[in-house]
Amino acid sequence: MRIGRAAAAWLLAPALAMMAVLYVVPLAIYFVNSFHLFRDGRILPVWTLHTYIAFFSDPFHYKVIGASLRLALTVTALAILTGYPLSYALHTRVRNPSARAAIALLLFSPLVVSVVVRTYGWFILLANQGLVNAALRWAGLITEPLALLFNQRGVVISLTHILMPFAIFPIYSVLGRLDATLKEAAQDLGADWWQSFVRITLPLTMPGVVAAALICFTLALSAFVTPQLLGGGRVQVLPSTVYNSTVEINWPEGAVAGLTLLVLSVLAVWSLQSVLRRLPSA
Amino acid sequence: MSTVAAQEVRVEAAEARAGALRDGLLRTGLGLGLGFILLPLVIIVAYSFSSVAYGVFPPPGLSWRWYTNLLHQGGFQGAFLRSVGIGLAATALAVVSGTLSALALVRARLRGQDLLRAFLLSPIVMPKIGLGVGWFIFFARLGLQGGVVPLILAHTIVILPFVITIVAANLVGLDPSLEEAAQDLGASPPTVLWRIVLPQIRVGMAISALLAFIVSFDQVESSIFLTRGENNTLPIEMFLYMEKWQDPTIAALSALLIVFAGALVAGVVLISRGTDLRRVLFREAASPQPQRSR
Numbered sequence: 001m002r003i004g005r006a007a008a009a010w011l012l013a014p015a016l017a018m019m020a021v022l023y024v025v026p027l028a029i030y031f032v033n034s035f036h037l038f039r040d041g042r043i044l045p046v047w048t049l050h051t052y053i054a055f056f057s058d059p060f061h062y063k064v065i066g067a068s069l070r071l072a073l074t075v076t077a078l079a080i081l082t083g084y085p086l087s088y089a090l091h092t093r094v095r096n097p098s099a100r101a102a103i104a105l106l107l108f109s110p111l112v113v114s115v116v117v118r119t120y121g122w123f124i125l126l127a128n129q130g131l132v133n134a135a136l137r138w139a140g141l142i143t144e145p146l147a148l149l150f151n152q153r154g155v156v157i158s159l160t161h162i163l164m165p166f167a168i169f170p171i172y173s174v175l176g177r178l179d180a181t182l183k184e185a186a187q188d189l190g191a192d193w194w195q196s197f198v199r200i201t202l203p204l205t206m207p208g209v210v211a212a213a214l215i216c217f218t219l220a221l222s223a224f225v226t227p228q229l230l231g232g233g234r235v236q237v238l239p240s241t242v243y244n245s246t247v248e249i250n251w252p253e254g255a256v257a258g259l260t261l262l263v264l265s266v267l268a269v270w271s272l273q274s275v276l277r278r279l280p281s282a
Numbered sequence: 283m284s285t286v287a288a289q290e291v292r293v294e295a296a297e298a299r300a301g302a303l304r305d306g307l308l309r310t311g312l313g314l315g316l317g318f319i320l321l322p323l324v325i326i327v328a329y330s331f332s333s334v335a336y337g338v339f340p341p342p343g344l345s346w347r348w349y350t351n352l353l354h355q356g357g358f359q360g361a362f363l364r365s366v367g368i369g370l371a372a373t374a375l376a377v378v379s380g381t382l383s384a385l386a387l388v389r390a391r392l393r394g395q396d397l398l399r400a401f402l403l404s405p406i407v408m409p410k411i412g413l414g415v416g417w418f419i420f421f422a423r424l425g426l427q428g429g430v431v432p433l434i435l436a437h438t439i440v441i442l443p444f445v446i447t448i449v450a451a452n453l454v455g456l457d458p459s460l461e462e463a464a465q466d467l468g469a470s471p472p473t474v475l476w477r478i479v480l481p482q483i484r485v486g487m488a489i490s491a492l493l494a495f496i497v498s499f500d501q502v503e504s505s506i507f508l509t510r511g512e513n514n515t516l517p518i519e520m521f522l523y524m525e526k527w528q529d530p531t532i533a534a535l536s537a538l539l540i541v542f543a544g545a546l547v548a549g550v551v552l553i554s555r556g557t558d559l560r561r562v563l564f565r566e567a568a569s570p571q572p573q574r575s576r
Contacts, residue, residue: 001389001461001474008390014379015402015442023405023439026416033419086315089308103312105547107319112543114500116517117536120524121322124329124533129338131325164319192297193304222409224503229524239411239503246415246507258412269407 034255043251051252055260061241065260068237071155071227072220076167078160079216080209083167087208088201091175104172108165115162119226122158123149126230150232158226163219167212174208206279214272218265238264323540330533348534358535361519368430368515369498372437377491379438380445381483385475387446388453403443410440410503418507432508433515440504441494448493452486453479488553492546 003011034051037044055061086107094100110118125131126148133145148154178201186196224239231240238261245254333343352358386392387399405413413436421432456479464474480487502517509518516539524532 001458001465001471001479003386003390003471005390005392007471008386008392011382011386011390012398015383015446018375018379018435018438018442019402022417022420022435026413026420029419029423030412030416082315082318085308085311089312089315093305093308093312103316105551106316109543109547110319110323112496112547113323113536113540114517114520116500116502116520116524117326117539118322120520120532120536121326123524123528124325125322127338129336131321131339134339161318161322164315193301218407222411222503224411225521229521239409242409242411242415243506246418251415251419254415258409258415261409262412265407265409 030255030258033251034259036252038250038252041249043249051256055253055256061257064236064238064241065264067235068221068239068261069264071152071159071235071237072217074156075159075163075220076213076216078156079163079167080171080212082160083164083212084171084205084209086164087168087172087175091172107168110161111165115225116229118162119158119229122154122161123230126154126157149230150234152231152235154230155227155235158230159220159223162223162226163216166215166219170211170215171205171208174205174211178204207276210272210276210279214269214276217268217272221265221268222261326533327537327540330530330537332530332533335529348530351531352534352538355531357514357519358516361514361516364430364513365499365516368433368437369495371430371434372441372498373491373494375434375438376441376445376494377487380442380490381449381487384446384449384453385479388450399446402446405439406443410501413440414504414507417504421508428510428513430513433505433513436504436508437498437501440501441497444493444497445490448486448490449483452483456482485554489550492550496543496546 033043035047035049037046037048037050090100090103090107094103127133128145128147128149130148132148133142136142136146148157182204183196183200186200187193191199222239223237224243227235227237228240228243238257241257242254242261245251245257329341330348331344331346332341333345333347334341383402387395387402392398417432417436421427426432460482461474461478464478465471469477500517501515502521505515506518506521509515514522520532520535
């Protein structure tokens with residue numbers, strides 16, 4: 001059933017009204033604040049680029065931006081490199097549909113649990129006397145406990161775990177739409193497993209990989225809870241700058257840091273989406 | 283002739299061995315991956331019964347003390363009830379307004395439709411902490427500080443895109459002939475919507491509501507500036523507690539939350555029984571591609 005324009009306008013009205021008041025206006029106020037000035041613990045409602053200039057001439061902020069981008073890239077790569085084989089194994093090696101559904105559900109189930117809880121789980125696992133260090137010591141790989149908390153390592157491990165379901169989701173769903181006859185045809189024509197994987201399966205699942213990268217990268221870039229709790233103040237990322245500035249009532253600096261974060265996210269989304277459009281789809 | 287046959291047999295045997303090895307590797311990898319994914323949740327439950335306050339594996343003894351300790355932490359109980367209330371209210375707002383928008387986006391031909399859709403879905407990619415600061419300044423200017431209203435409104439915006447995406451995906455997959463038949467038999471457009479369209483997207487709507495509730499329940503960055511102690515939500519109460527203490531009281535609470543989450547997942551399984559979740563969630567993504575004829 002087609003819906004006419006007038007009816008459509010009424011249907012869209014509640015959502016658009018909420019979006020206008022509760023999304024556009026707050027973002028606009030936020031943007032305006034980035035042009036204000038913070039001095040002596042107060043915000044002066046003047047129009048100036050001072051906060052931008054101060055923010056971008058401080059080498060510390062470049063270090064933080066670099067650290068955020070590096071963290072997001074590392075974690076995205078790790079999530080996809082582990083998530084792809086997992087999705088592939090689940091799709092090709094589990095034949096029983098209900099077993100497959102059950103495993104998929106288990107793989108996605110951490111998403112239902114708060115990020116704070118999942119981060120806490122890694123806090124227990126990665127402690128000096130925790131399971132990971134105990135296992136490494138038992139295996140004879142280390143004698144002294146490996147410092148996995150309050151540094152980059154713990155944050156990387158925990159964020160990879162948090163983002164893995166987001167990597168598996170799109171890849172697994174693209175695998176499900178793959179036309180199995182293509183691979184059979186390739187194998188009938190004499191291609192071995194590796195050839196048919198590299199020439200057929202991998203290219204056709206690239207849209208899922210790029211979609212996974214898009215979700216993981218933007219989520220990793222704006223992750224706050226995990227770096228804050230597992231980094232112990234030693235892992236400074238852009239969201240921590242936004243948080244600290246806002247807590248210190250320096251809204252203009254918080255706004256500039258937040259807008260930098262936003263621009264980086266939008267650039268990532270835009271470039272990955274243009275990659276996605278050029279890919280052949282399954 | 284026989285040497286060629288022997289060679290073929292050898293090649294086939296080698297291929298079979300490689301295939302078996304690949305099978306084994308993939309299956310082992312799947313098991314390991316599953317273990318990795320579930321490990322933090324399992325360890326929390328184990329740790330919540332630890333008899334000591336410090337993190338050590340294996341714990342020296344078992345006890346219920348962290349659960350009894352949790353009962354005396356009134357802050358967590360209030361925060362849990364507040365989070366559930368906020369989640370339910372925001373989900374109701376988002377499911378109603380989101381379903382209506384999804385209908386318009388899928389069934390009407392509008393000017394600037396792609397732009398409109400991108401706008402409605404854009405909160406997904408916005409860094410939540412930036413939105414949080416925006417809402418903090420906005421509600422402070424309005425004099426609406428404290429309480430649950432700002433949190434409900436903020437969460438509604440955060441979860442609206444999830445509802446629109448899932449409901450729209452479900453609408454795209456519907457068979458138009460049912461609606462045509464109803465209209466031919468004299469049903470008015472609102473009747474068709476209510477009696478024909480909505481019943482068919484019930485599962486999708488329920489799943490979108492569950493997902494929306496879960497996302498609302500997990501908000502930290504978007505809400506941390508809107509809470510001031512007396513109106514903390516559960517994840518924020520936990521986050522602030524963890525910044526100061528790390529005793530297993532949090533593990534006991536987390537273990538209860540894992541059980542709560544498990545019940546929600548069981549709910550999803552029950553309402554979506556018989557439907558492939560991959561199809562419910564991704565039908566839209568699949569449908570623009572014309573079906574390849576075999």
